[in-house]
Amino acid sequence: MSYNRLESLEFVNKNIQFDQVEELILSGNPMIRINDNITKFPNLKKLYLENMPNLEDISEDIKKLEKLKIIVIRDSPIGSNRNKIIKLNRWLNKNEIRVYWKSRRN
Numbered sequence: 001m002s003y004n005r006l007e008s009l010e011f012v013n014k015n016i017q018f019d020q021v022e023e024l025i026l027s028g029n030p031m032i033r034i035n036d037n038i039t040k041f042p043n044l045k046k047l048y049l050e051n052m053p054n055l056e057d058i059s060e061d062i063k064k065l066e067k068l069k070i071i072v073i074r075d076s077p078i079g080s081n082r083n084k085i086i087k088l089n090r091w092l093n094k095n096e097i098r099v100y101w102k103s104r105r106n
Contacts (some may be wrong), residue, residue, distance in 0.1 A: 019043055022067075027051050036061040045069050052076040057084075061092040 018040040026051040034049070034053070036059045044065050049055060055076040073079035
């Protein structure tokens with residue numbers, strides 16, 4: 001599932017079958033924060049947060065996504081903040097998750 005131009009994870013479309021989503025591409029969106037609505041995707045395995053120039057924070061509730069294995073965070077403020085990446089890795093440690101965060105330009 002891919003969305004463009006979202007400013008938040010407030011979904012108006014009630015027809016979305018959140019439990020069917022395994023891959024979510026939010027890349028290129030102007031979001032500042034991934035809020036606790038990310039937990040609406042209980043079967044999420046891959047989350048793409050690339051090229052998000054305003055993204056500064058991710059809710060700690062992301063650790064509730066037990067099936068999440070890969071997060072790609074590139075070209076965003078949170079992706080260039082080592083402390084936030086360490087915190088994210090700590091939250092998700094039980095998931096054996098891989099967080100990709102370096103800019104492609106490096």
